[in-house]
Amino acid sequence: MSASFNPADDIEAALKAAAPAAGPNPSDFTPEVRTAGPAHGDFQANGVLAWARREKLQPRALAEKLVAALPPRIRDAYEVSIGGPGFINFTAQPPVLLEWLLAFPSRAALATGAAGTGRHGTSIVDYSAPNTAKQMHVGHLRSAVIGEALCRLMAFGGETVIRDNHLGDWGTGFGKLIFAYKRWVDPVALAAGPIEELERLYKLAVAATPDGSAELEEARRELVRLQAGDPENVALWRNFTEISLREFDRIYGKLGIRFDHTLGESFYNDKVAAVYRALTEAGIAVESEGALVVFHPEHPRFKTQPFIIRKSDGAANYASTDLATILHRVAHFHANRIYYVVDKRQADHFEQLFLTAKKWFAKAGLPLPVLAHVDFGSVLGENGKPLKTREGENVRLKDLLDEATERAYALVSGKNPDLPETERREIAAVVGVGSVQYADLAQNRSSDYLFAWDKMISLDGNTAAYLLYAVARIHSIFRRNNLDPSGPDAGPQAGAPETAGELALARKLVKFGDALRQATDALRPHFLCLYLYELTGEFSGFYTADKVLVDDPAVRARRLLLCARTLLVLETGLNLLGLRTLTRM
RNA sequence: GCACCCAUAGCUCAAUUGGAUAGAGCGCCUGACUACGGAUCAGGAGGUUGGGGGUUCAACUCCCUCUGGGUGUACCA
Numbered sequence: 001m002s003a004s005f006n007p008a009d010d011i012e013a014a015l016k017a018a019a020p021a022a023g024p025n026p027s028d029f030t031p032e033v034r035t036a037g038p039a040h041g042d043f044q045a046n047g048v049l050a051w052a053r054r055e056k057l058q059p060r061a062l063a064e065k066l067v068a069a070l071p072p073r074i075r076d077a078y079e080v081s082i083g084g085p086g087f088i089n090f091t092a093q094p095p096v097l098l099e100w101l102l103a104f105p106s107r108a109a110l111a112t113g114a115a116g117t118g119r120h121g122t123s124i125v126d127y128s129a130p131n132t133a134k135q136m137h138v139g140h141l142r143s144a145v146i147g148e149a150l151c152r153l154m155a156f157g158g159e160t161v162i163r164d165n166h167l168g169d170w171g172t173g174f175g176k177l178i179f180a181y182k183r184w185v186d187p188v189a190l191a192a193g194p195i196e197e198l199e200r201l202y203k204l205a206v207a208a209t210p211d212g213s214a215e216l217e218e219a220r221r222e223l224v225r226l227q228a229g230d231p232e233n234v235a236l237w238r239n240f241t242e243i244s245l246r247e248f249d250r251i252y253g254k255l256g257i258r259f260d261h262t263l264g265e266s267f268y269n270d271k272v273a274a275v276y277r278a279l280t281e282a283g284i285a286v287e288s289e290g291a292l293v294v295f296h297p298e299h300p301r302f303k304t305q306p307f308i309i310r311k312s313d314g315a316a317n318y319a320s321t322d323l324a325t326i327l328h329r330v331a332h333f334h335a336n337r338i339y340y341v342v343d344k345r346q347a348d349h350f351e352q353l354f355l356t357a358k359k360w361f362a363k364a365g366l367p368l369p370v371l372a373h374v375d376f377g378s379v380l381g382e383n384g385k386p387l388k389t390r391e392g393e394n395v396r397l398k399d400l401l402d403e404a405t406e407r408a409y410a411l412v413s414g415k416n417p418d419l420p421e422t423e424r425r426e427i428a429a430v431v432g433v434g435s436v437q438y439a440d441l442a443q444n445r446s447s448d449y450l451f452a453w454d455k456m457i458s459l460d461g462n463t464a465a466y467l468l469y470a471v472a473r474i475h476s477i478f479r480r481n482n483l484d485p486s487g488p489d490a491g492p493q494a495g496a497p498e499t500a501g502e503l504a505l506a507r508k509l510v511k512f513g514d515a516l517r518q519a520t521d522a523l524r525p526h527f528l529c530l531y532l533y534e535l536t537g538e539f540s541g542f543y544t545a546d547k548v549l550v551d552d553p554a555v556r557a558r559r560l561l562l563c564a565r566t567l568l569v570l571e572t573g574l575n576l577l578g579l580r581t582l583t584r585m
Numbered sequence: 586g587c588a589c590c591c592a593u594a595g596c597u598c599a600a601u602u603g604g605a606u607a608g609a610g611c612g613c614c615u616g617a618c619u620a621c622g623g624a625u626c627a628g629g630a631g632g633u634u635g636g637g638g639g640u641u642c643a644a645c646u647c648c649c650u651c652u653g654g655g656u657g658u659a660c661c662a
Contacts, residue, residue, distance in 0.1 A: 034601060037608090046604055049642070059642080084605045085642060131662075168662060265662090291660055301588050301658075311660045318662050347589070348657055377590090378656095415624060443598065446590080448655080450597065454611095459624040461610035462598085469624050477621055518601050530599065533609085544617090544626045585624085 003096070003103040005113025006513030008033045008043050011074065011090055015045055018069035023062050024055050033090075035514050040083060041091035042507050048086045059086030094496035097506040098558075101565050102492065107572050111156055114516055118157025121336035124164055124329050125151050128257070129342075131168035132244035132264070133177055133198045136251055137394035138387050138451075139343075142376045145440045147341035148257045148578045149525040150374065156576055157520045162333055163257075166325065167264030169241055172315075173202065175223025178236050179215070180205035182222075194243040227269075251397050254433050256578050263325075271324040272316045276309065279323075282363040284356065285309060294356045307352035319353065326357050330369055337370040339523070344375035344446065374523050377448035379440075387451050401433055407457050408432035411465075412585065419584070427585045431465055432457070434579040438464035441577050442529040462533040467574060468582055470536045474567040475583040477548055483560070490564030494557040501542035505562050508538045512569050516576075525577055532573045539566045 004010035012033040019026030032047035048066060052059035063082045070080065077096035081089045104110050127147025130136045155161045180201040190197040209216040226233040252258065276292055279285035285294050290312030296302040309319045329335040340350060350373035361368040381387040389395055409428035439456040443449045459465045474485070483489040497506040515531030548559040571581050
């Protein structure tokens with residue numbers, strides 16, 4: 001009998017199986033097993049209360065019958081008790097903790113365990129999606145960081161994940177940019193800093209094309225030429241995209257992001273006409289004020305607030321392309337689920353998009369994938385307003401990551417000046433970028449979050465540096481003695497945990513699966529962050545109380561095992577969040 | 586105007602989606618180091634969860650209402 005990756009699943013199944021022997025209508029009983037706080041054991045089953053109420057029975061009496069019907073396997077593995085009005089508490093006994101530690105000795109073993117309990121099918125994650133011809137700024141941070149973490153979590157849980165970067169690479173702005181490029185491009189500047197030169201040109205273009213001007217008319221003609229396939233303009237536009245992607249890839253490299261596809265809005269340019277036709281023929285879209293729009297009469301707001309899928313000038317907008325994108329993702333990628341990791345201010349758009357897609361697909365007899373807007377709040381400065389530079393400009397992502405790295409470098413150099421320069425640089429990159437990622441992920445994504453350098457790079461509290469430090473310390477233990485944490489040095493000869501520190505650490509380790517499930521099901525990485533932070537806290541307590549490298553071989557073996565598994569879970573967890581880890585810092 | 590989101594310790598945030606005595610970090614107070622990396626650990630003080638009603642075995646969580654913030658709301662994405 002091998003250990004369950006998530007022991008809660010094992011307990012859940014056992015309770016379900018025992019239910020017929022305990023009370024009436026057991027098929028209605030859901031055990032509701034959750035992790036419990038230390039005062040109430042490791043796992044608690046709450047479902048008896050609802051069951052007893054439904055059957056008008058005494059909850060505690062029903063709980064007692066249920067416990068009595070549990071198989072010996074569970075009763076041996078856990079100390080089982082009934083608490084409060086009828087909660088069943090399960091405290092993992094040392095042998096079952098040891099069993100788990102031995103059953104999951106590697107990342108591959110953890111992945112196999114996680115995949116056994118996760119969702120399957122194909123999920124497309126639409127994240128990052130910056131506009132081309134501009135640099136990424138702080139407003140692009142959260143989508144990229146959260147999106148990547150979710151991709152890794154879902155893939156670890158066994159889903160087939162497709163990462164799609166839905167670039168903003170099409171639209172009226174490109175007519176203006178071509179207009180300015182043809183007049184004012186500076187080839188030297190373009191070679192030296194291509195994206196900066198495009199930004200400069202775009203600003204010139206905006207200033208030079210006020211409403212009603214002849215220049216604006218000319219810019220529009222450039223756009224028409226581009227859309228008609230004029231070779232010169234198409235070549236310019238392609239070059240803009242290439243320049244932008246090169247720039248984006250530098251950022252993605254730092255954040256550990258690699259897309260499977262980069263199908264921007266332009267990709268759907270020739271696919272929107274079919275959408276207009278389908279929605280019009282289905283009677284879903286109607287003409288209004290010259291535009292093609294969708295109203296939703298059953299909705300309190302969208303019965304009057306239109307979803308504009310074709311502008312009155314005939315051009316597409318992001319409603320058109322987003323609809324075409326859903327069709328393509330279903331027809332071409334066979335997506336079961338599509339996640340949009342996008343700012344919560346676009347909630348209206350996605351609500352309208354999903355309503356429209358639902359009606360359209362129903363009419364067309366197409367399978368509708370699960371569509372979810374994975375929203376997140378804004379990044380605020382310390383004044384509580386959206387984060388800007390002193391000059392009122394958006395903070396460039398490149399500058400932000402560079403500053404994080406510089407701050408981490410100063411810190412590392414202060415703490416550990418003897419390390420070689422190159423290693424300190426490498427550590428600074430991992431700690432600096434990781435701190436930015438972790439600060440973003442550690443908070444519930446739905447709320448706005450306050451960007452504060454000092455808290456972010458701090459070594460105290462729920463921060464990347466605190467977790468990375470624990471990882472480095474564990475590596476140090478093994479390195480000191482020429483031991484391999486991933487090999488048999490921490491393995492089968494170890495006994496079950498005994499001391500309070502060992503037990504607390506082991507009991508936290510076996511809840512890794514539950515933390516992954518929570519984070520993945522809710523699409524909220526902060527659940528995993530919180531778990532890793534608490535695990536690190538347990539480790540630090542254990543490490544202070546219980547010396548690992550003692551002479552007694554039995555004590556030493558079981559403590560090395562705990563260190564090795566803590567290291568494995570921390571490194572695996574941090575990696576699933578998109579962070580890199582270190583062996584020294 | 587209408588709609589949605591938010592309000593938890595002095596500050597920044599949690600609370601497994603209705604579960605047990607609402608938890609952390611910072612700051613404040615008290616302890617532990619010639620150290621398996623102190624970038625650490627152990628402990629203390631700090632709360633009528635914005636106010637008021639309601640639903641039930643159980644409410645920070647759900648419903649109503651009030652107050653104070655934020656966001657969105659016809660052709661940008």
